[in-house]
Amino acid sequence: MLKEKRIFNKKLVIAGLIIFIGVITFPFWFNHAKVVAPPEVKLTEKAKEAKECVLPDKVKMRGNHMQLLDMWRDTVVRDGNRKYIGTNGKEYEMSLSNTCLDCHSNKADFCDKCHEYASVNPYCWDCHIDNPKETKNNETQ
Amino acid sequence: MNINYLASLIAVIVLFLLVYVGVEAAGLRYFFGVLLPYLAVIIFIIGFVKKIVGWAKTPVPFRIPTTCGQQETLSWIKPAKIDNPTTGSGVFVRMLLEILCFRSLFRNTKMELREGDKLSYEWEKWLWLFALAFHYSFLTVLLRHLRFFLEPVPGCVKFLESIDGFLQIGLPGIMISGIILLAALLFLLLRRILIPQIKYISLASDYFPLFLIIGIAITGILMRYFTRVDIAGIKELTIGLVTFHPTVPDGGIGGLFYVHLFFVSVLIAYFPFSKLMHLGGIFMSPTRNLTTDTRATRHINPWNYDVKVHTYEEYEEEFREKMIGAGLPVEKES
Numbered sequence: 525m526l527k528e529k530r531i532f533n534k535k536l537v538i539a540g541l542i543i544f545i546g547v548i549t550f551p552f553w554f555n556h557a558k559v560v561a562p563p564e565v566k567l568t569e570k571a572k573e574a575k576e577c578v579l580p581d582k583v584k585m586r587g588n589h590m591q592l593l594d595m596w597r598d599t600v601v602r603d604g605n606r607k608y609i610g611t612n613g614k615e616y617e618m619s620l621s622n623t624c625l626d627c628h629s630n631k632a633d634f635c636d637k638c639h640e641y642a643s644v645n646p647y648c649w650d651c652h653i654d655n656p657k658e659t660k661n662n663e664t665q
Numbered sequence: 666m667n668i669n670y671l672a673s674l675i676a677v678i679v680l681f682l683l684v685y686v687g688v689e690a691a692g693l694r695y696f697f698g699v700l701l702p703y704l705a706v707i708i709f710i711i712g713f714v715k716k717i718v719g720w721a722k723t724p725v726p727f728r729i730p731t732t733c734g735q736q737e738t739l740s741w742i743k744p745a746k747i748d749n750p751t752t753g754s755g756v757f758v759r760m761l762l763e764i765l766c767f768r769s770l771f772r773n774t775k776m777e778l779r780e781g782d783k784l785s786y787e788w789e790k791w792l793w794l795f796a797l798a799f800h801y802s803f804l805t806v807l808l809r810h811l812r813f814f815l816e817p818v819p820g821c822v823k824f825l826e827s828i829d830g831f832l833q834i835g836l837p838g839i840m841i842s843g844i845i846l847l848a849a850l851l852f853l854l855l856r857r858i859l860i861p862q863i864k865y866i867s868l869a870s871d872y873f874p875l876f877l878i879i880g881i882a883i884t885g886i887l888m889r890y891f892t893r894v895d896i897a898g899i900k901e902l903t904i905g906l907v908t909f910h911p912t913v914p915d916g917g918i919g920g921l922f923y924v925h926l927f928f929v930s931v932l933i934a935y936f937p938f939s940k941l942m943h944l945g946g947i948f949m950s951p952t953r954n955l956t957t958d959t960r961a962t963r964h965i966n967p968w969n970y971d972v973k974v975h976t977y978e979e980y981e982e983e984f985r986e987k988m989i990g991a992g993l994p995v996e997k998e999s
Contacts, residue, residue, distance in 0.1 A: 544713070555816060555907055559910050
């Protein structure tokens with residue numbers, strides 16, 4: 525048998541290993557070990573005044589708002605029903621533009637903060653926000 | 666019932682209970698969220714390098730490439746340059762196609778007796794198809810997860826995500842790769858359980874990674890589409906890990922996330938010691954990465970020792986006088 529163990533094709537093997545480790549540790553050196561602050565959303569005065577949102581608590585809102593919006597969309601488009609009774613018993617109009625964005629009119633400091641942080645690109649904004657607000661008029665059309 | 670898959674399934678369930686109870690009851694969030702992932706990455710890198718270096722130190726006594734075509738020979742016979750590569754570039758193309766397209770698996774055949782004792786061979790393409798689907802969807806899922814580990818998130822990751830979710834079904838939108846991943850995994854698992862011959866040769870080490878990856882996929886899908894988690898809180902933890910400023914955000918990220926993270930930690934820590942090392946092993950396979958120029962260049966066995974030879978010249982030198990005395994012909998007279 526071989527007296528001493530040597531690495532065959534040493535250059536190739538070492539080069540391959542260095543490339544592999546470089547690739548799998550990519551997230552470590554890409555961020556330069558900098559401190560990434562978690563996003564801080566700003567509430568508008570109106571939102572602060574209202575104190576409560578359509579869902580009871582913040583955690584639930586953070587996790588479930590998109591599913592609520594999806595449900596709203598289906599209910600409005602398919603059934604023409606715009607009434608939503610919140611868990612607090614209050615009645616809301618199911619409308620992203622008129623209800624959500626009425627209080628949270630600061631998209632850049634509110635919606636986008638977390639969306640950008642978590643790389644979520646909802647297509648809600650394709651139609652909403654910049655366009656004229658929904659009115660009773662184009663609801664009946 | 667089969668002890669091999671039962672043991673693997675129980676192992677995964679025990680791991681699940683371990684982390685779920687550990688986080689939800691004992692509150693070991695820092696242990697499961699920070700310490701174990703770091704430990705797993707360290708084990709993965711050291712284990713991977715050691716395994717590769719160990720393989721690289723293993724001598725190949727003979728040229729043993731598998732040939733799948735005509736070797737280079739007389740100029741008027743067409744050689745199969747990729748399937749029987751005599752040059753380095755041929756080997757490169759062969760390896761590339763093997764790694765990206767699983768060509769040798771594509772050639773997979775199934776042998777069975779039909780109509781009693783009639784031997785038949787059939788091209789078995791399903792394993793190749795689902796293996797390909799599994800590997801590529803897993804890669805896509807892996808790359809998509811970069812959004813939790815990079816800040817700012819590069820455009821290519823967002824682009825991949827938009828392609829993956831282009832069906833725009835539901836909110837959060839369905840990712841095609843997740844569904845294909847789970848479907849392919851179930852095929853690979855059922856194949857081992859339902860086909861008797863394959864069940865016979867399957868070991869616990871075959872089932873365990875399957876159950877573990879199925880566990881990872883299911884917990885991920887549950888979190889994304891069903892139980893819901895606070896994604897910003899999760900990124901706070903994951904980006905903290907890769908920037909070496911680990912933090913454990915409180916609330917919002919439930920036990921299911923820690924199960925997901927723990928399963929991934931177990932998978933990457935287990936990786937270097939398992940069959941999953943075919944990731945590195947494919948590059949080190951002498952049946953694939955050697956040239957087939959065996960008739961043109963001599964392959965010397967690395968463990969050949971220096972043989973002590975006694976040439977005819979030395980022999981004659983030793984016995985010249987006796988040879989001359991006995992009347993034997995010699996090449997040199999003195």
